[in-house]
Amino acid sequence: MNSIPNTGLQQGSARSVYLPAMAAAIGGLLFGFDTAVINGAIVFIKQQFALTDSQTEIAASSLLLGCVIGASVAAFTSDRFGRKRVLLAAAALFTLSSIGSALPRDLIEFAAARLVGGVAIGIASTLSPLYIAEISPAQKRGLLVSLNQLAIVSGILLSYSVNYRLTGAGPANWRWMFASAALPSIAFLLTLLFIPESPRWLMQKGRQQEAEHFLTQIVGRQAAAREIAAIRVAISEESGDLLDPTFRKALIVAILIALFSQFTGINTIIYYGSLVFLEHVPHQSASTALWANVIIGAINFVATMAGMQLIDRAGRKSLLMSAFGGMALSLAAVSAAIHFQGSGVIVLIFVLIYVACFAVGVGTGTWVLMAEIFPTRVRGRAMSVATVFLWCGTLLVTVTFLSLVAVFTAAGVFLLYAGISIAAFLFVWRGVPETKGRTLEEIEKFWLSQRS
Secondary structure (H helix, E strand, C coil): CCHHHHHHHHHCCHHHHHHHHHHHHHHHHHHHHHHHHHHHHHHHHHHHHCCCHHHHHHHHHHHHHHHHHHHHHHHHHHHHHCHHHHHHHHHHHHHHHHHHCCCCCCHHHHHHHHHHHHHHHHHHHHHHHHHHHHHCCHHHHHHHHHHHHHHHHHHHHHHHHHHHHHCCCCCCHHHHHHHCCHHHHHHHHHHHCCCCCCHHHHHHCCCHHHHHHHHHHHHCHHHHHHHHHHHHHHHHHCCCCCCCHHHHHHHHHHHHHHHHHHHCCHHHHHHHHHHHHHHHCCCCCHHHHHHHHHHHHHHHHHHHHHHHHHHHHHCHHHHHHHHHHHHHHHHHHHHHHHHCCCCHHHHHHHHHHHHHHHHHHHHHHHHHHHHHCCCHHHHHHHHHHHHHHHHHHHHHHHHHHHHHHHHHHHHHHHHHHHHHHHHHHHHHHHHCCCCCCCCHHHHHHHHHHCCC
């Protein structure tokens, strides 16, 4: 009669890790929803508040500024107060922002509410993948961290659907677009109440019994004991200095991967895809351009699911190299098709290949790699630094794309992104270690072995 519970303790329970991982990934869904919902709402906001072009840019970019702030705040707060508590704070901010963005009387109130939402996104984009990485067994970590990326693209598709359905809801339709995010925000807050704290953070704070209890549920008693011992040794040997020479290489790798993921131009397609088709591809109407954007969103979702299946099989490094290589070729093809006035179908096919390559390798691989290559004592701060650079890259690409097109033409800009993709491929090939199947402590030992 005792055999069944004993087996559970020896082998662990998949449910014990999947449920907390899915709860944390709701932060990714809100990340995707809040960043994309502005695309449908901004037209109606501009009309209601009679915004100029510069004011419209403020309305659209206030969220991204908040993302940078939130990623910075996540650094010291998560290491001091724990991953769970700071995620709870982010969930509360998501809820406040969704309601606040629906009730503004002018641009200042709207921008302030969106700034709060950006802070929440910055926190969630840092801590959701980090938390999932810290609770996941090595063999499943890539798949589970990729849940966050799947949630992001799901949030983007959800926002497109909500915007479409509310288009004819009258002059206050944009308010309901933002208010609709309150439901998943409250769900995020409630589910977080029932998940455990990160076992590695608990060990760092001397709460071994709680950490061991959770790890036993995940991997079984014997494996938990071995992991507890490895975590204890790793923490005892760690420096709390973020710029410790031992881990400086890891920080550089994470920052450059974060920047490359943005400087290869993905958000020019996600945010400006309709404009690209409408203004730079011949014989396109607004309806066909919007339809192309819907197809791009669907491919992004499907390819992300494929990336989740491949990340723990193919490995992070090989998947990133394949993705950046495919992106370079497809971006060069997009550039050529636009330059030689190719048909809309030809341009769309090459854009879809580009988006698929990004989603399969870079979209999933970037967050997985950033979440797993740092030691426990500095993981929160290091992940935060890397995420700040990622959001700065997003902001820079978003605010420069149209200006670059005016100077170099769309074909020239996409050729520039192709060149950056080649540089990213070479960097991953020479500078990024493979982390597939390694525990977080084994990855830390690798960086120790690279000490010069």
